[in-house]
Amino acid sequence: MVNYLQIPVLSRRVMKVWLRNWDVFLKTYKVNFLPPFLEPLLYLFALGFGLGTFIADIQGVSYARFIAPALIAISIMNSSFFECTFSSYVRMYYQKTYDAIISTPLNIDEVIAGELLWGATRSLINTIIMLPVIAAFGLIELPVSLLIIPFSFLGGLLFASVAMCFTAISPNITALNYPAFLFVTPMFLFSGTFFPLSVLPQQVQYFALTVLPLTHVVMFVRSLTLGTPTVHLLFNLAWIVVVTTLFFVLSVNLMKKRLIN
Amino acid sequence: MVIISVIVAEDLVKTFGEFVAVDGISFMVEEGEVFGFLGPNGAGKTTAMKMIQCVSPKTSGKLEVFGMDVNTHQSEIKRFLGIVPQETNLDPDFSVYENMMVYSRYFDIGRTDARKVTDELLDFVQLDEKKNVNIEQLSGGMKRRLILARALINSPRLLILDEPTVGLDPQARHLIWDKLRSLRDKNVTIVLTTHYLDEAAQLCNKLVIMDHGRILEEGSPQEIVKNNIGTDIVEVENGPEVKVCLDDMTADYEIIGDIVQVYTDDPQQVTSHLLRECMLGKITARTATLEDVFLKLTGRKLRE
Ligand SMILES: Nc1ncnc2c1ncn2[C@@H]1O[C@H](COP(=O)(O)OP(=O)(O)OP(=O)(O)O)[C@@H](O)[C@H]1O
Ligand SMILES: [Mg+2]
Numbered sequence: 001m002v003n004y005l006q007i008p009v010l011s012r013r014v015m016k017v018w019l020r021n022w023d024v025f026l027k028t029y030k031v032n033f034l035p036p037f038l039e040p041l042l043y044l045f046a047l048g049f050g051l052g053t054f055i056a057d058i059q060g061v062s063y064a065r066f067i068a069p070a071l072i073a074i075s076i077m078n079s080s081f082f083e084c085t086f087s088s089y090v091r092m093y094y095q096k097t098y099d100a101i102i103s104t105p106l107n108i109d110e111v112i113a114g115e116l117l118w119g120a121t122r123s124l125i126n127t128i129i130m131l132p133v134i135a136a137f138g139l140i141e142l143p144v145s146l147l148i149i150p151f152s153f154l155g156g157l158l159f160a161s162v163a164m165c166f167t168a169i170s171p172n173i174t175a176l177n178y179p180a181f182l183f184v185t186p187m188f189l190f191s192g193t194f195f196p197l198s199v200l201p202q203q204v205q206y207f208a209l210t211v212l213p214l215t216h217v218v219m220f221v222r223s224l225t226l227g228t229p230t231v232h233l234l235f236n237l238a239w240i241v242v243v244t245t246l247f248f249v250l251s252v253n254l255m256k257k258r259l260i261n
Numbered sequence: 262m263v264i265i266s267v268i269v270a271e272d273l274v275k276t277f278g279e280f281v282a283v284d285g286i287s288f289m290v291e292e293g294e295v296f297g298f299l300g301p302n303g304a305g306k307t308t309a310m311k312m313i314q315c316v317s318p319k320t321s322g323k324l325e326v327f328g329m330d331v332n333t334h335q336s337e338i339k340r341f342l343g344i345v346p347q348e349t350n351l352d353p354d355f356s357v358y359e360n361m362m363v364y365s366r367y368f369d370i371g372r373t374d375a376r377k378v379t380d381e382l383l384d385f386v387q388l389d390e391k392k393n394v395n396i397e398q399l400s401g402g403m404k405r406r407l408i409l410a411r412a413l414i415n416s417p418r419l420l421i422l423d424e425p426t427v428g429l430d431p432q433a434r435h436l437i438w439d440k441l442r443s444l445r446d447k448n449v450t451i452v453l454t455t456h457y458l459d460e461a462a463q464l465c466n467k468l469v470i471m472d473h474g475r476i477l478e479e480g481s482p483q484e485i486v487k488n489n490i491g492t493d494i495v496e497v498e499n500g501p502e503v504k505v506c507l508d509d510m511t512a513d514y515e516i517i518g519d520i521v522q523v524y525t526d527d528p529q530q531v532t533s534h535l536l537r538e539c540m541l542g543k544i545t546a547r548t549a550t551l552e553d554v555f556l557k558l559t560g561r562k563l564r565e
Contacts, residue, residue: 016366023363024354096350102316103344104367104415105336260318261277 008109008252017101017114018121036079036126040071040133047194048139058196061226068139069222070193072130072148073155076221077214079126080119080156081184084163085176088115093173098259108260112252116160123156124149141227148221155217158240161247162213168254187214192222216240265328267292267419267450268313273322275308275474282308284474285322290452290467295445297461297468298454299551301559305474306454307347310423313452315339326419340368343417345425347454349404351396357383357407358392361414368415375414382410385440401428409437413444420444422453426460438464458551472559482551489557490549493528497521497535498543506539517561524549524557 025032048064055063091097098111127149134140166179190204191197191214197205208215216236223229268290275283283305290296298306311317312324315335324331326338352360358379365375383389386406391399399407405428412420420441426434441451441464455461461468462482470478470485478485486492491513497503499519507514507523512531514523525531528546535541 013367019366020352020363023359027354095353096348097352099316099346099348100350100352100364101367103314103339103342103346104364105339105369106367107335260316 004253005246005249006253008113008249009107010110010113013106014110014114014117016106017111018118020097020101021115021118022121032125033129036075036129037133039075040130043067043071044134044137044139064137065139065226066222067194068134068137069225070191070218072127072134072152072225073191073214073218073221074188074193075126075130076123076152076155076217077159077184077187079122080158080160081163082180083122084115084119084160085167085170085179086173088119088164088167089170089173089176091115092167092255092259102259108256109252112164112255113248116157116164116248116251119160119163120153120156123159124153127152140225144227144229145225147224151220151224154240154244155220157248158213158217158244161244161251164251165247165254168251168258187212191215192218213240213243264292266290266325267294267327268296268452269323269325270309270313271323273309273312273324274320275305275312275317276320281474283312286469286471286474286476288469288476288479290450292450293445293448294467295441295451295453295465297465298452298471299456299458299461299468299555300454300471304471304559306471307423308474309471310421310452310454314342314344314421340415341418343412343415343420345405345408345412345420345422347423347427349408351404351407351411353396356393356395357388357399360396360407361411364411365414370415378414378416379410382413386410387436402430402433405429406433406437409440417449419450419452422451424454424456426455426457434460458555462551470555470558477558478554486549486551486554489554490524491526492549493525493546494549494553495523495525495528495531495535495544495546497523497541500541502539503541506535506541509538510534515557522553524553 044064048067052063057063058066098108101111102108131140131145131148135142135145163179166176170176190200190208191212192208193214197208197215200208216239220233220236220240223233266289268288270289271287272285273283273287274281274285286309298309300306308317312319312331313326315326315331315338319331327341329338331338352363355363361379361382362372362375365379370378380389383392386409388403388407388410391403396404405425409425412422426437429437438460445451453464465482467481468479468485469476478489480488497520499516499521503521504516507521512523512525514521523531532544532546535544
């Protein structure tokens with residue numbers, strides 16, 4: 001019987017897996033930099049400045065200022081979630097990269113941990129690219145919003161860990177479309193991103209707060225961009241840390257079950 | 262000084278669910294040996310290799326590499342291993358050179374050393390001209406050669422090769438044989454699987470023949486041939502009188518389609534008996550090979 005919450009056996013060698021992905025990233029940096037730069041611009045123009053002209057202030061702020069933190073949070077989610085689903089699946093299944101690495105002194109726990117840290121790094125990188133773009137429109141409070149940069153790594157790790165669990169149980173790569181449509185898309189829409197959670201029925205609000213990780217990430221980022229951090233931040237942070245730890249450990253064990261037999 | 266065997270396996274078992282892939286095998290590999298695993302498709306060779314490589318946990322039995330248990334000292338064992346897997350797993354995100362460099366990092370080899378060793382190894386497998394080429398642009402044989410080079414990056418003390426020469430042209434195959442011999446001379450222990458029995462006979466000083474997860478036969482190639490067949494094989498065209506004649510002289514023989522093979526240490530005597538007493542024509546005598554033993558032990562039926 002597999003113990004799904006067995007503590008991973010890790011060492012500094014985890015960084016070698018991270019470095020492998022970093023090397024690949026640098027080789028293709030030109031393609032990697034454009035999407036996080038363009039995506040917020042598209043959303044800002046379409047929703048913030050287009051749709052936003054028909055919308056009165058939300059909770060005392062303009063619509064563009066309201067959705068700016070959501071765009072950052074969504075980017076944190078997408079970067080690591082897609083890195084640790086489709087990209088990790090390709091490395092695991094098609095490229096046999098994990099097989100090659102576990103023939104060296106590294107173990108499977110370290111390989112998966114390295115992948116998760118890499119996924120989190122993708123969120124961090126994209127946040128670093130995106131933040132100045134949004135700041136240029138004067139939509140976020142500075143310098144307090146700079147705290148989003150270190151936070152994006154934690155947020156990235158959260159989505160990377162959840163994503164890796166899906167990767168571990170997907171029978172094939174197309175099956176990964178299910179979490180993308182049934183988990184990421186609902187989060188994209190119902191996590192207090194483009195309208196306040198409070199307009200939703202009470203039950204849906206509770207649902208969003210308990211099982212949609214993006215809700216907490218949006219709340220955290222928004223309180224920073226609006227320059228109104230409160231003690232609620234600590235609640236969001238605690239939720240994120242606990243859930244990240246749980247899924248981190250779970251994903252390593254699920255992957256181990258899949259790959260080591 | 263205590264001499265430690267490089268690999269000690271006792272009653273080693275591997276099951277996948279209900280299916281028994283390795284069914285209680287015992288063997289020992291000593292330092293500097295070239296040890297071969299032969300057997301039909303599905304015999305359990307790769308499964309055995311993977312347990313030695315510490316990437317697939319054993320189900321039961323004992324397995325020690327360099328005196329260390331594969332369950333508890335994986336990382337320490339893997340540091341000394343060079344692996345050529347059956348399935349190519351080069352990193353397609355990188356060029357030939359980068360593949361070597363990235364792999365060297367997993368072994369904590371410093372950049373300067375890694376560059377030097379990489380240049381030497383690529384030169385050795387004659388891929389220096391392909392240094393900056395992406396993996397996808399290599400031919401199948403070039404990929405196999407690169408995998409061998411990659412396996413040597415950490416100067417392994419035990420080299421495990423799962424069908425190293427599959428898909429190679431004769432030149433490349435000889436190149437790899439030469440390299441394996443030179444490694445053996447440097448006291449590197451080599452464990453390999455192959456379906457080329459001439460290769461096994463040439464390279465291995467000890468081998469096992471496996472089937473259905475069990476070891477059927479063990480010894481040096483010469484011993485195995487001698488014990489199972491004798492030195493020679495006499496082949497005669499099959500006919501009703503052949504069987505009678507051979508039973509008469511209590512020969513050890515096997516009927517394979519329209520050919521009868523007689524296993525013997527004295528081909529002269531068999532041949533003359535067949536010619537004189539039985540008036541049979543079309544007789545050929547030849548030296549027995551490992552292939553003959555292989556087919557005799559594992560049968561001629563194709564594996565599913
Ligand atoms: N992960 C696995 N799950 C279930 N069965 C497996 C697994 N790996 C191998 N087997 C089974 O174990 C048996 C031995 O396989 P193995 O790969 O060791 O054979 P082999 O001797 O290397 O054959 P080949 O010469 O074709 O490479 C086969 O019947 C195979 O189907
Ligand atoms: Mg095999």
